[in-house]
Each structure stands twice: as C-alpha cells, then as structure tokens.
Amino acid sequence: MIAFPAFRTLLIAAIASGLSFGATRAADEFDLSPQQPGRLHAARNEAAIAAISKDFKFVTPGKFTIAVSPGGPPLSTYATDAKTVVGADPDYAYAIADSLGLTLEIVPVAWIDWPLGLTSGKYDAVISNVGVTEQRKEKFDFSTYRQGLHGIFVKSDSAVASIKEPKDAAGLRIVVGAGTNQERILVKWSEQDVAAGLKPIELQYYDDEATSLLALQSGRADVIVQPHAQLVFIAARDKNIKRVGTLSAGWPDRSDVAITTRKGSGLADALTVATNGLIKDGTYAKILDHWHLSEEALPASETNPPGLPKY
Numbered sequence: 158m159i160a161f162p163a164f165r166t167l168l169i170a171a172i173a174s175g176l177s178f179g180a181t182r183a184a185d186e187f188d189l190s191p192q193q194p195g196r197l198h199a200a201r202n203e204a205a206i207a208a209i210s211k212d213f214k215f216v217t218p219g220k221f222t223i224a225v226s227p228g229g230p231p232l233s234t235y236a237t238d239a240k241t242v243v244g245a246d247p248d249y250a251y252a253i254a255d256s257l258g259l260t261l262e263i264v265p266v267a268w269i270d271w272p273l274g275l276t277s278g279k280y281d282a283v284i285s286n287v288g289v290t291e292q293r294k295e296k297f298d299f300s301t302y303r304q305g306l307h308g309i310f311v312k313s314d315s316a317v318a319s320i321k322e323p324k325d326a327a328g329l330r331i332v333v334g335a336g337t338n339q340e341r342i343l344v345k346w347s348e349q350d351v352a353a354g355l356k357p358i359e360l361q362y363y364d365d366e367a368t369s370l371l372a373l374q375s376g377r378a379d380v381i382v383q384p385h386a387q388l389v390f391i392a393a394r395d396k397n398i399k400r401v402g403t404l405s406a407g408w409p410d411r412s413d414v415a416i417t418t419r420k421g422s423g424l425a426d427a428l429t430v431a432t433n434g435l436i437k438d439g440t441y442a443k444i445l446d447h448w449h450l451s452e453e454a455l456p457a458s459e460t461n462p463p464g465l466p467k468y
Contacts, residue, residue, distance in 0.1 A: 187231055187393060190236055190237055191240075191243065193236075196251060197248065197443055197444060198252070199253075200255070202256040202434040204430050205256050205431035206258055206427070208430045211423075215281055216279070216281050219259060220254075220260045221260070221282070222262040222279075223261070223262070223280055224264045224274055224282075225242050225250070225265060225266070226285045228268065230390045231389060231390045232286050233245070235265075242263050242265050248447070249441075250284045252435050252441070253284075253432070256431040256435065257427070264280050266285075268285070271283045272297075275418070282424065283417040283418075286386075286414055287415060288406060288412060288414055289464035289465070290464040290466075292467050294461060296420055297420055298418045298421070298425035299415035299460065299462070299464070300425050300432060300458055300459075301415040301462060303453045304452075305411075305412040305413055307382055307383065307385055308384065308385035308404075309380060309400065309404060310398045311373070311380050312373055313397050317379060317401055320380065320401050323345075323346035323349040325402075326343070327350040327356045327357070328356030328357070329358060329359070329379040331360055331381070331382055332361045332363060332372055332373060334362070334383065369381060381398070385450075386453070389449045412465055413464075414453075429459065436458065
C-alpha cells in the first residue's frame with residue numbers, strides 16, 4: 158500500500174519531531190557502545206572441543222571466524238563508532254568462541270553474500286539470524302540457537318489484548334512485509350477465518366518501516382507483524398507499541414535460527430554441544446535476557462532439525 162500525500166506529510170512531521178530522540182531512548186535499554194562492558198564470557202567446554210572433527214581446519218588457527226550481516230539491533234548492528242559489530246548474535250558468537258577455546262573474529266558481510274563466502278571458505282560459520290530451511294540443508298549444516306519468531310505488536314493504548322490464533326486476528330488491519338513468511342502465514346489465517354464464517358484479515362503493505370509504524374500510530378492499521386527482535390527494539394526505542402503475541406516462522410510448527418556451517422565440514426556437532434553447554438550453565442539465557450529476547454530461547458540446541466519446507 159502506498160501512503161496518500163496527506164499521510165506522507167504526517168510522516169515527515171513525525172520524523173522531524175521524533176527521530177532525534179529515538180537513539181537516546183533506545184540507549185536506555187540497549188547498550189550499543191563498541192566496548193560492550195556487559196558482555197558475558199563463557200567457560201571452556203572440553204566436550205565441545207573434542208567434538209570438532211579432526212579433519213576440520215579453522216580459517217585462521219586459534220580463531221573462530223564468523224560472518225555477521227549487521228541488519229539492525231538488537232540482533233546485530235554497527236556500534237556507535239560505526240565500525241564495531243554488536244548485538245545478540247555477536248555476543249552469542251563470543252560465548253561460542255570461548256567455549257571452543259578460541260578468539261572470535263567477526264567478518265561483517267551483506268546478507269546476500271554469506272552463502273558464497275561460507276562455501277568458499279572465507280569464514281568458519283555464519284551467525285546472523287539464519288533460519289533453518291529444507292532447501293538450505295541441502296548445502297549447509299545447522300546448529301540451532303534461537304527460535305525464529307515474528308512479533309505481533311499493537312499501539313500501547315490498543316484494545317487488542319492478545320493474538321494467538323487465526324480467530325483473534327479476524328477483521329483486523331495488519332501491516333506485514335510482502336513476500337515474507339509472516340505474510341504467508343497471515344494469508345492462511347485469513348483463509349481459515351473466512352472458512353469459519355469470520356471476517357478476513359486485511360493485509361497492508363508499506364514502503365518502509367517508518368511509514369508502517371506511522372500507519373499503526375495514526376489508526377490506519379491495527380497491528381504490525383515483523384521479525385520479533387526488530388519490534389522488541391522499536392518498542393524500547395519509541396515506547397508506543399506493545400506485544401500482544403508471537404508467531405513462529407514455521408507456524409504451526411516451530412522454526413529455529415541456527416549457526417550455519419559448510420555441509421559435512423565436521424563443525425556442526427561441536428557447535429551444538431557448545432550451545433547446549435551455554436544453555437545448561439545459564440550463559441545463554443543471560444545473553445538473550447540482556448538483549449530482551451528471552452521469548453526466543455530454545456530448550457536445547459539441535460543439529461540439522463526439520464526446517465521450513467520448500468514452497
């Protein structure tokens with residue numbers, strides 16, 4: 158959906174009055190400094206080290222080299238120095254490197270470039286919110302570390318209190334990204350609502366995040382659905398939206414995010430053991446809590462679990 162001229166005028170006014178304060182508000186709850194004084198360190202995990210295949214060769218001896226695409230807080234972003242990558246994914250990567258007795262080396266990459274860089278051996282792994290899919294499993298191995306959740310958020314003063322299933326969303330106007338997993342799921346929800354004699358869901362599409370959020374605040378939309386982590390940060394920054402539900406990327410089944418490694422490289426099982434060690438000793442939960450992502454915690458890491466099917 159393209160915003161009307163009057164709506165664009167309102168958007169420009171909102172940006173002019175609010176953007177200068179957004180970073181300050183977010184800084185109250187998210188530390189985006191390059192120093193990261195609150196970063197946790199993990200203990201060396203001998204079982205994880207022993208699980209590394211004897212044939213596996215790290216890109217740089219003594220280092221765990223990972224690719225990260227700085228897509229935005231709280232998962233990964235450039236710090237206030239505009240060069241250091243910080244966020245939940247880097248913190249988790251540091252803990253994995255500690256577990257393996259290695260020094261972490263982060264390589265920032267564009268999202269579109271990580272598959273080629275990984276297969277060509279530029280880095281040992283990718284830790285950048287990569288979801289497990291059956292198609293990706295043909296070329297890569299996966300060690301899960303977070304649930305792939307979509308957030309369902311509304312205005313802070315909205316009468317909508319909870320959205321857990323299709324009937325809860327019947328008749329609502331929902332902002333969603335075109336061509337996304339969340340759009341696919343909401344289309345199915347709407348079909349189920351109509352089949353049950355309820356009103357269909359009205360999906361709305363906007364050009365960018367700012368326009369989408371203004372649609373919500375101005376009353377043109379009732380709900381916004383995006384990757385959960387993005388909306389967690391926006392809620393902390395803007396203080397005017399609230400979560401009323403979460404949606405698995407693989408609805409109705411769970412869909413997980415995972416460390417991605419080369420197929421058959423001999424590293425995936427070790428990373429799964431390392432993650433389960435972090436879960437057991439509490440480091441994992443503290444990292445997610447630090448970045449307000451506790452809802453995305455997994456009970457245990459798995460190697461190559463079922464992923465999203467091909468569509």
